[in-house]
Amino acid sequence: MAVRSLGYRSDLMLLGLQGSVVDRRDGYLAVRTPANPTYHWGNFILLDTPPAPGTVASWVSTFHREFPDAGHVALGVDGVTGDAGEPEELAAASLDVERSTVMTADTVHPPPRPNRDAHFRVLDGDEDWSAALALQEATNSGPDVEGYRVFAQRNLAAMRRLQERGCGAWFGAFVNDRMVSGLGLFTDGSGLARYQAVDTHPAYRNQGLSGTLVYTAGRHALERLNAHTLVMVADPSYVAIRVYRSVGFTDSETQVQLEPKPSTTTPA
Known part of the structure; x- marks a missing residue:
């Protein structure tokens, strides 16, 4: 296909x-x-x-x-x-x-102003995954709140199963034990690794969290998952695309x- x-x-x-x-x-x-x-x-x-x-x-x-x-x-x-x-x-x-905009990178570097205060790590345990769901709900408001929650619960459950199979991981940035930014990065072993759902809580934006998290996850995939091409799909009109470019991503195509x-x- x-x-x-x-x-x-x-x-x-x-x-x-x-x-x-x-x-x-x-x-x-x-x-x-x-x-x-x-x-x-x-x-x-x-x-x-x-x-x-x-x-x-x-x-x-x-x-x-x-x-x-x-x-x-x-x-x-x-x-x-x-x-x-x-x-x-x-x-x-x-x-x-x-x-x-479909963006790619074969290497990543820290953002111009990396966050040095948060703790960046892979999610571990029910409490972390519940925190990931709460973060997504906080950053994705819409008219169908319950419909979004059902979707997000199912999607994160699927991502957790992929992490448990060794296909990648969901990463969080934690400030005072609160998850304030998160994303996933997964691969099937082919060399491609795809980012998922880069979210930062509205109260914690503009602190270098997402850029540092994208960089941290990218290093993990390149060094531990045998990835050679990192893939990110971004809204070309949203400020986050500049963050991705700042850590080494370049525009590749349009989806x-x-x-x-x-x-x-x-x-x-």
């Missing part, structure tokens, strides 16, 4: 480690994560190419045929340039285009996701 996009290749790597099922269809991949059915980007179709003119509505119908019980629509577009199809046609189908406009779907 050749996928050009490094962003989607690393997505599929992580999903495969979690037991997701990927089926080849004519012109697309159908990706399912039975253990987390409300996870939009664990239950989606990945188009081989941007939708051709006149086909957007049919691709939405294809998604509904593959996922008849889903409360969402999620269409990925394989590629590296950010081409998503005809803007007018996407708008007529009430689809938003989200373009993310495209198509979802209904916020008013037409319930967030996961």
Whole structure:
């Protein structure tokens, strides 16, 4: 199942480690994560190419045929340039285009102002994983609080199982024994290692925590997990992308996701 996009290749790597099922269809991949059915980007179709003119509505119908019980629509577009199809046609189908920057590094260095006060370590035990969930809830506010909590609980449980299998780790930054920043970094042994969910509590931002944590986790993967390429997917308009660049990441390609406009779907 050749996928050009490094962003989607690393997505599929992580999903495969979690037991997701990927089926080849004519012109697309159908990706399912039975253990987390409300996870939009664990239950989606990945188009081989941007939708051709006149086909957007049919691709939405294809998604509904593959996922008849889903409360969402999620269409990925394989590629590296950010081409998503005809803007007018996407708008007529009430689809938003989200373009993310796929970043890579084969080495990392400390940020310009590393945090030297927090304690940075791999999570260990129920209390730590509960703290990771609380942090994600604090940093991901939205209208469907309970829906997000269910998703986050399932996702972190899957990440914990991967850590227990030796596929990577979830890292935390702790200040006075409180987890205030966190992220995951996982690999299937192929040499690619993908970051997940870089979060810092709003009260602790701008203190060098996330940059130091990204650097710490990257060193761990390069030195202990035989990784040779670290992959980070970032919002190009958000300040965090500058943090990732400051520790050695460079922009590699653009990843495209198509979802209904916020008013037409319930967030996961």
